[in-house]
Amino acid sequence: MGIFSAIFGHNKPVAPEREKFFSIIGAAFELQGNSDFRLREKAGLVMNPAESQYFDNLNSELHNLLSVSERSTGTRFEIADDDYGTRWAVLDDQDFEDLVTTVHMIAETVADHGYGNRLLASVFAVEFSRRDAYIIYNYKSGNFYPFATAGNHERDNALELRLGEALKAMNVPVERRLEN
Amino acid sequence: MRQRSYGRDSGLTLRITFTMMMLAALWVVFMGLLFWAGIPWMFVLMFAIIGAAFQYFGSDKLVLMSTRARAVTAHEEPKLHATIERLSQMADMPVPKKIAIMETHVPNAFATGRNPKNTVIAVSRGLLDRLTDPEIEAVLGHELTHVKNRDVAVMTWAGLIVIAAGFLMQWLFIIGMFGGFGREDRREGGGGNMFMIMIAVYIGTYAVYFLAQILIMALSRYREYAADRGGAMLTGAPMQLASALAKISNDMYRIPERDLRQVEHANAFMLVPALKGNSMARMFSSHPTTEARIERLQNMQQDMERGTPFRI
Numbered sequence: 001m002g003i004f005s006a007i008f009g010h011n012k013p014v015a016p017e018r019e020k021f022f023s024i025i026g027a028a029f030e031l032q033g034n035s036d037f038r039l040r041e042k043a044g045l046v047m048n049p050a051e052s053q054y055f056d057n058l059n060s061e062l063h064n065l066l067s068v069s070e071r072s073t074g075t076r077f078e079i080a081d082d083d084y085g086t087r088w089a090v091l092d093d094q095d096f097e098d099l100v101t102t103v104h105m106i107a108e109t110v111a112d113h114g115y116g117n118r119l120l121a122s123v124f125a126v127e128f129s130r131r132d133a134y135i136i137y138n139y140k141s142g143n144f145y146p147f148a149t150a151g152n153h154e155r156d157n158a159l160e161l162r163l164g165e166a167l168k169a170m171n172v173p174v175e176r177r178l179e180n
Numbered sequence: 181m182r183q184r185s186y187g188r189d190s191g192l193t194l195r196i197t198f199t200m201m202m203l204a205a206l207w208v209v210f211m212g213l214l215f216w217a218g219i220p221w222m223f224v225l226m227f228a229i230i231g232a233a234f235q236y237f238g239s240d241k242l243v244l245m246s247t248r249a250r251a252v253t254a255h256e257e258p259k260l261h262a263t264i265e266r267l268s269q270m271a272d273m274p275v276p277k278k279i280a281i282m283e284t285h286v287p288n289a290f291a292t293g294r295n296p297k298n299t300v301i302a303v304s305r306g307l308l309d310r311l312t313d314p315e316i317e318a319v320l321g322h323e324l325t326h327v328k329n330r331d332v333a334v335m336t337w338a339g340l341i342v343i344a345a346g347f348l349m350q351w352l353f354i355i356g357m358f359g360g361f362g363r364e365d366r367r368e369g370g371g372g373n374m375f376m377i378m379i380a381v382y383i384g385t386y387a388v389y390f391l392a393q394i395l396i397m398a399l400s401r402y403r404e405y406a407a408d409r410g411g412a413m414l415t416g417a418p419m420q421l422a423s424a425l426a427k428i429s430n431d432m433y434r435i436p437e438r439d440l441r442q443v444e445h446a447n448a449f450m451l452v453p454a455l456k457g458n459s460m461a462r463m464f465s466s467h468p469t470t471e472a473r474i475e476r477l478q479n480m481q482q483d484m485e486r487g488t489p490f491r492i
Contacts, residue, residue, distance in 0.1 A: 050416030084266065
C-alpha cells in the first residue's frame with residue numbers, strides 16, 4: 001500500500017486483472033505436457049459476503065447465470081456457504097479454459113455490482129507430483145500462489161515451493177505465501 | 181458504466197488534506213517565529229524528533245503497559261486468534277505480532293505498533309463477553325484498518341509540531357523561572373527589546389501548540405472514521421460495527437470509575453474513549469461521537485443496499 005493511501009486511509013481493492021488471471025490457462029496446458037502435473041477439472045471461487053440485499057440475492061443471480069453457461073459450456077456448479085460464512089461457488093468441467101472463464105465471469109459479475117472487495121480467492125484443483133494440490137488466485141494482491149496440505153492442518157511447503165517454481169517458469173505471477 | 185467499489189470517502193480525503201495543509205502552514209509560522217527570535221530551531225526540531233521517535237518505537241510497549249494488556253497465545257484464545265488471522269488474510273496483511281487481552285469489564289479494543297509487522301491488537305474481556313461474534317469481528321476489522329492505514333506512524337509524525345511546541349514551552353518556562361534571558365539582556369543593555377521578543381515567542385508557541393492540538397485531534401477523528409469505513413469494508417457488515425459501537429458506548433456509563441481509569445491513559449488508541457459525561461470539549465476529542473460514527477456507517481449500509489457500495 002502506498003504512502004498516500006495510508007495517509008488518507010484509502011482502501012482501494014485490486015480489480016480482477018484479466019491478463020494476469022488468464023495467464024494460468026496457457027501455463028496449465030504447458031505444464032500438462034509434463035507428467036508431474038495434471039488438472040483435476042475442478043475450480044472454486046471464494047468470497048466473503050457483505051451483509052446486504054445484493055448478497056442475499058446473489059445465490060439466485062449466480063444460479064441463473066451459471067445455468068446459462070452450463071448449457072453452453074457444460075460447466076456444472078454448486079453454491080454453498082461454509083462454517084465461516086464464506087461463500088463458495090464450486091465448478092466442475094473437463095475443459096480447463098471453461099473453468100477459468102466461468103470463474104472470471106462470476107468475479108466480474110460481483111465486481112460489476114461494486115462488490116469487488118468481497119472476492120477473496122479462486123481455487124484450481126491440480127495434481128502435482130502425484131499429490132493433490134491447488135493453485136490459488138488471490139484477488140487482494142492479483143497474484144497466484146500454490147497450496148498443498150500434508151495431513152490435517154499442516155501445509156506441505158516443499159511441494160508448494162516446487163509448484164510455485166513450475167508456475168513461475170511459465171510466467172505466471174506467483175507470490176510467496178508460506179506462513180501457516 | 182462499470183461500477184467498482186472504492187474504499188474512499190472524498191469528503192474525508194479533503195478534510196485530511198486540509199488538516200495536513202494547516203499543519204504545514206503552522207510549521208512555517210512556528211519555524212518563522214523561532215528564526216525571528218533567534219532561538220536555535222534546529223535544536224528544538226532535533227529534540228522533537230527524538231521525542232517522536234520514542235513514541236514511534238515505544239508506543240506498543242507503552243500502551244500495553246498502561247492498559248495492563250497481556251499477550252495471549254493461540255492455545256489460550258483459539259477463537260480470537262483464528263478470527264484475527266482470517267481477517268488479516270482477508271485484508272492481505274501480516275497477522276499481528278501480538279494478540280493481547282485486557283482483563284477488564286470495560287468493553288474496548290485497541291491496536292498499536294508502528295507497522296503491520298510490529299502490531300499489537302488487544303481486546304478487553306468485557307468486549308469478548310458482551311459482543312456477538314460478528315460484532316467482535318467488526319471491531320477487529322476496525323482495529324486492523326488502523327494498522328493498515330499506519331495510524332501510529334501518521335499520528336506520531338503529524339503530531340511532531342505538538343511535541344516541538346511542547347518542548348519549547350517547557351524550556352521557556354524553565355528559562356523564565358531562572359531568569360536566564362533577563363540577566364544576559366541586562367548585561368548587553370537591550371533588556372526591554374529582548375523581553376518583548378521572549379513574550380512574543382511565549383505567546384506564539386502557546387498559540388501554535390493550541391492550534392496544532394486542535395488539528396491533530398481533528399485528524400485523529402478523521403482517522404477513526406476511516407478505520408470504521410475500512411473495517412466495515414473488510415467484514416462487509418457496517419451495521420455490526422455500528423451495533424458494537426452502540427453497545428460499548430452504552431456500557432461505558434454503567435461501568436465503575438475504577439475500571440475506566442485502567443484504560444483511560446490509552447484513550448487515543450481505544451475503539452471508544454473511556455470518558456464519562458462531557459468532560460472534554462468535542463474539539464479536543466480524539467474520537468468522533470458514537471452517534472456520528474453510527475450515522476456514517478448507516479450511510480455506508482444504504483450505499484451497499486443500493487448496489488453502489490462504498491461510493492460517495
